[in-house]
Amino acid sequence: MNTTFRYQWLAACVAVWMFAAPWLAQAADAPNPIETARRIDQLLAKEVGVGESAAGRCADEIYLRRVYLDLVGQTPSVEDILIFTLDPDPNKRQAVVERLLEDGDYGRNWARYWRDVVFSRRTEDRAFLAAPATTEWLTEQFNSHVSWDQIATELITAEGDVREVGSTGLIMAQAGMPEDTVSEISRIFLGIQIQCAQCHDHPTDQWKRQQFHELAAFFPRVAVRPKNEGEQRSFEVYATDFAPRFRRPAGNNRFRGTLEHRMPDLNDPTSAGEVIRPVFFVSGERLEFGTPDADRRGTLAKWLTSADNPWFAKAYVNRIWAELVGEGFYEPVDDIGPERECTAPDTMDALAAAFTDSGYDCQWLFQTIMATEAYQRESRSRRSPTETPFQANVAQRLRADQLFDALVNALELPRGLIDGAGARVGGPGGAYGVRAGARQVFSQAFGYDPSERREEISGTVQQTLAVMNSPFINGAINAGVTTSLGRLISQQDDDRTIVIELYLRTLSRQPSDDELATCVEYVRQGDDRREAFEDVLWSLINSTEFLHRR
Amino acid sequence: MFDNFHRLTDVRVNRRGVIGRRDFLGTVSASAAVAGTLNWPALMTARADDLRQRGMACILLWMQGGPSQLETFDPKPGHANGGETKAIETSVPGIRISENLPNVARAMDDICLIRSMNGREGSHPRATHLMQTGYLPTASVKYPSIGAHAANQLADRSFDLPSYVRIGRGRGSYGGGLLGVEFDPFLMASATRVPDNTTVSHGDNRYRRRLGLLGKLESHYEQHGGRQEVGDHRKLVNAASRMVLSPRMDVFDIEQEPESVRQAYGDSEFGAGCLLARRLVETGATFVEVHAGNWDTHDDNFDRVRDLCTQVDQPHAALLADLKQRGMLDRTLVVWAGEFGRTPKINPRSGRDHYPRAYSAALAGAGVKGGQVIGETDAGGESIKDRPVGVSDFLRTLCQALGLDADIEHMSNIGRPIKVVDGGEVVREVFG
Numbered sequence: 001m002n003t004t005f006r007y008q009w010l011a012a013c014v015a016v017w018m019f020a021a022p023w024l025a026q027a028a029d030a031p032n033p034i035e036t037a038r039r040i041d042q043l044l045a046k047e048v049g050v051g052e053s054a055a056g057r058c059a060d061e062i063y064l065r066r067v068y069l070d071l072v073g074q075t076p077s078v079e080d081i082l083i084f085t086l087d088p089d090p091n092k093r094q095a096v097v098e099r100l101l102e103d104g105d106y107g108r109n110w111a112r113y114w115r116d117v118v119f120s121r122r123t124e125d126r127a128f129l130a131a132p133a134t135t136e137w138l139t140e141q142f143n144s145h146v147s148w149d150q151i152a153t154e155l156i157t158a159e160g161d162v163r164e165v166g167s168t169g170l171i172m173a174q175a176g177m178p179e180d181t182v183s184e185i186s187r188i189f190l191g192i193q194i195q196c197a198q199c200h201d202h203p204t205d206q207w208k209r210q211q212f213h214e215l216a217a218f219f220p221r222v223a224v225r226p227k228n229e230g231e232q233r234s235f236e237v238y239a240t241d242f243a244p245r246f247r248r249p250a251g252n253n254r255f256r257g258t259l260e261h262r263m264p265d266l267n268d269p270t271s272a273g274e275v276i277r278p279v280f281f282v283s284g285e286r287l288e289f290g291t292p293d294a295d296r297r298g299t300l301a302k303w304l305t306s307a308d309n310p311w312f313a314k315a316y317v318n319r320i321w322a323e324l325v326g327e328g329f330y331e332p333v334d335d336i337g338p339e340r341e342c343t344a345p346d347t348m349d350a351l352a353a354a355f356t357d358s359g360y361d362c363q364w365l366f367q368t369i370m371a372t373e374a375y376q377r378e379s380r381s382r383r384s385p386t387e388t389p390f391q392a393n394v395a396q397r398l399r400a401d402q403l404f405d406a407l408v409n410a411l412e413l414p415r416g417l418i419d420g421a422g423a424r425v426g427g428p429g430g431a432y433g434v435r436a437g438a439r440q441v442f443s444q445a446f447g448y449d450p451s452e453r454r455e456e457i458s459g460t461v462q463q464t465l466a467v468m469n470s471p472f473i474n475g476a477i478n479a480g481v482t483t484s485l486g487r488l489i490s491q492q493d494d495d496r497t498i499v500i501e502l503y504l505r506t507l508s509r510q511p512s513d514d515e516l517a518t519c520v521e522y523v524r525q526g527d528d529r530r531e532a533f534e535d536v537l538w539s540l541i542n543s544t545e546f547l548h549r550r
Numbered sequence: 551m552f553d554n555f556h557r558l559t560d561v562r563v564n565r566r567g568v569i570g571r572r573d574f575l576g577t578v579s580a581s582a583a584v585a586g587t588l589n590w591p592a593l594m595t596a597r598a599d600d601l602r603q604r605g606m607a608c609i610l611l612w613m614q615g616g617p618s619q620l621e622t623f624d625p626k627p628g629h630a631n632g633g634e635t636k637a638i639e640t641s642v643p644g645i646r647i648s649e650n651l652p653n654v655a656r657a658m659d660d661i662c663l664i665r666s667m668n669g670r671e672g673s674h675p676r677a678t679h680l681m682q683t684g685y686l687p688t689a690s691v692k693y694p695s696i697g698a699h700a701a702n703q704l705a706d707r708s709f710d711l712p713s714y715v716r717i718g719r720g721r722g723s724y725g726g727g728l729l730g731v732e733f734d735p736f737l738m739a740s741a742t743r744v745p746d747n748t749t750v751s752h753g754d755n756r757y758r759r760r761l762g763l764l765g766k767l768e769s770h771y772e773q774h775g776g777r778q779e780v781g782d783h784r785k786l787v788n789a790a791s792r793m794v795l796s797p798r799m800d801v802f803d804i805e806q807e808p809e810s811v812r813q814a815y816g817d818s819e820f821g822a823g824c825l826l827a828r829r830l831v832e833t834g835a836t837f838v839e840v841h842a843g844n845w846d847t848h849d850d851n852f853d854r855v856r857d858l859c860t861q862v863d864q865p866h867a868a869l870l871a872d873l874k875q876r877g878m879l880d881r882t883l884v885v886w887a888g889e890f891g892r893t894p895k896i897n898p899r900s901g902r903d904h905y906p907r908a909y910s911a912a913l914a915g916a917g918v919k920g921g922q923v924i925g926e927t928d929a930g931g932e933s934i935k936d937r938p939v940g941v942s943d944f945l946r947t948l949c950q951a952l953g954l955d956a957d958i959e960h961m962s963n964i965g966r967p968i969k970v971v972d973g974g975e976v977v978r979e980v981f982g
Contacts, residue, residue: 535759539764544782
């Protein structure tokens with residue numbers, strides 16, 4: 001444990017030392033977020049038209065819940081809502097964004113998001129072992145203002161014990177297999193689904209099978225091996241520049257790595273296959289045979305994050321825009337090119353160019369997008385394909401961690417209950433001594449892959465049952481003397497006040513007149529005031545609005 | 551129920567390739583295309599209804615960890631590789647299996663053994679994924695399991711309980727994949743408890759009152775930008791409520807079985823799982839997995855496998871007898887399989903390691919001709935002498951027994967068509 005902690009502490013120091021200085025230098029030249037936002041709105045209006053059918057600016061309380069969930073992954077407290085809605089400052093929306101971007105939960109929220117991006121597509125189930133370290137590491141990166149190109153570089157060039165070195169997560173998720181790892185690198189950082197070209201030339205894009213294997217050729221020397229010595233079982237991402245003693249006939253060795261990548265011969269799958277040189281398909285830049293691993297992956301990271309490679313900025317901008325505005329320029333968010341249709345190409349290019357100019361500053365992009373009118377509109381259900389895009393923000397189903405934290409806030413659950421050691425994880429976890437807290441159990445039940453089209457993420461019956469009927473949640477709703485609802489009812493005689501308070505805790509807004517009347521009427525008709533308020537709170541946390549960020 | 555929910559949601563945009571309006575053509579099987587003149591919807595509906603009405607079901611006894619074929623269905627007494635395991639006669643003259651499975655031996659008339667299973671994958675998660683889905687795992691395409699395909703193609707749409715259930719603490723994240731979460735299995739860690747979160751804690755009446763209040767409070771958001779979201783969520787709440795309020799929920803309470811039946815299945819967790827599987831299929835479920843393990847016997851193989859067999863042998867035989875006695879065996883396929891076999895050579899720790907090159911599986915019911923053995927390994931069990939059966943052949947054979955169309959293609963999220971089973975051929979001999 002001590003070693004882990006020390007390592008993370010050291011890594012944090014190194015990260016701060018290496019990246020803080022260049023970030024500060026870049027920030028001075030970064031385009032102004034507010035001006036950029038204005039320009040983006042104008043471009044968008046020109047490209048797609050924003051007419052009378054467009055949704056209006058959302059109310060302050062809706063905006064506040066939205067930015068809280070989007071930035072720190074939680075709902076605002078009742079005090080936060082009151083202070084914000086009463087604040088007369090015309091710039092308060094920008095101010096709250098700036099404040100939340102400096103909150104430690106900002107990094108944690110987005111670390112969890114990217115953890116889900118990476119591990120939802122894992123081909124090695126035991127990669128879950130790497131998830132905690134990856135999340136910690138990403139949290140630190142985002143909170144320390146490390147730029148996106150640096151984060152990408154670390155993920156591509158990582159080595160070490162996957163339970164200690166968080167940057168190994170992406171490679172571990174694919175068990176270090178060169179083909180799978182580069183497919184994920186291309187998908188996540190470039191939005192290009194080049195893996196379709198693994199076995200044949202890409203059916204709908206220009207990529208050739210040869211180009212896919214040239215990309216895989218940056219990774220042959222990387223492998224993942226089990227690590228059983230020491231106190232805890234783990235895996236290790238490592239690289240070798242020496243010829244392995246054993247070589248499988250088919251060439252690409254899963255556990256040891258090989259010196260050069262081989263492209264299997266489709267007509268003769270048992271043959272060794274053709275030796276392939278590393279070439280970056282976007283630019284055509286190439287490396288020599290025999291290049292050591294550090295140079296291979298380092299160079300790939302350099303070319304991939306270069307300002308000359310437009311895909312790198314576009315993929316990130318498209319994804320974050322889609323998360324915030326609810327609809328991407330391209331969908332799904334990780335399939336953007338080159339022969340894909342963009343709903344607003346000029347806007348997309350302008351925003352991507354400004355993001356590049358900012359030095360790939362993640363916080364800058366949040367500030368900019370959140371200042372646009374496109375972001376601040378009222379939300380609507382997803383448009384049909386024939387309707388004009390970007391006329392409204394689009395409601396999103398909460399991710400597992402957001403929903404969990406929203407429940408914690410709404411029910412005022414005690415922290416110890418949540419993050420303490422819980423049930424032992426079933427399946428492979430047992431052998432690795434991993435225990436899950438309530439959050440992880442919840443995460444397993446409610447997690448989804450954030451790269452999927454959002455309209456394709458539907459809830460499940462088992463999830464719905466969990467919120468409706470779990471003893472855990474029902475216990476927290478209970479209006480006994482020890483629960484927060486019980487105390488509220490004891491302290492407050494006015495039913496209306498209690499209903500308003502419950503709305504603020506759950507939906508972060510005041511009830512409409514109708515809602516207030518419905519709830520008050522329900523309480524009056526019931527035999528038992530406490531039971532009736534339990535039912536109101538139960539209904540609110542089971543409502544569609546609670547499960548969404550609108 | 552899950553199928554039903556899916557239909558109700560109206561499949562606005564084809565969700566990860568589920569049969570929906572937009573990609574309808576992408577899901578039509580090659581064989582159906584030959585039929586030509588019939589219009590598609592009529593063809594598909596006719597076929598789907600026909601399948602659903604037949605009520606075919608499958609119980610997969612999943613031996614997680616890779617069971618040793620030498621200590622179960624392919625013993626090699628007298629050969630150095632065989633170790634201490636003896637073979638015993640079965641109810642079918644000429645077929646001998648391990649002494650560890652005396653009850654199953656007496657049921658051999660109904661069982662078709664395959665001793666020539668073979669794959670290439672020796673890693674647990676990858677081999678499990680391969681056996682369950684027919685594909686190796688990839689990051690870009692989430693392949694559905696055979697159980698998800700069965701639920702998709704066969705499940706009765708009016709069934710108010712889950713069509714696809716997994717019982718036991720199994721490894722693996724396979725399930726609905728590109729078919730969508732509604733075809734994920736309903737997970738039950740244990741068959742001896744009712745499923746989590748299905749008990750109404752304050753009585754049915756109060757539960758209905760709560761649902762009534764929830765319904766009223768939903769209308770504000772429905773009218774303020776959340777029409778679609780509220781509509782979808784309401785369907786889930788209805789489906790979940792239909793389940794917990796269903797009179798059929800009793801199915802999960804195996805204590806309701808007569809003592810004699812419970813005793814027949816034995817008192818192991820796996821026995822309870824098999825009994826629950828029978829109850830679920832009887833009630834209308836389509837695909838039930840019952841997991842047993844861990845068969846990963848790298849050391850102390852002989853004692854450990856003997857112990858595992860003790861847990862599995864009696865319930866397996868009892869399940870077949872029970873299904874037969876109730877007249878359900880003809881429409882219920884019972885599969886015994888794991889992700890691979892184990893090395894014929896015994897390692898220095900008296901264990902056996904992973905061996906995908908030659909292993910065994912057992913089938914019964916649903917038209918399978920019992921009392922026969924397909925395929926043969928050599929004297930030491932190291933290689934296949936006769937009639938190799940690959941994973942695709944195996945899955946195609948399961949599809950054949952269940953009446954599943956193995957050639958239907960579903961679109962992946964990036965527009966790649968994925969067949970239920972890619973390649974392979976039905977092992978015709980299985981059906982006699």
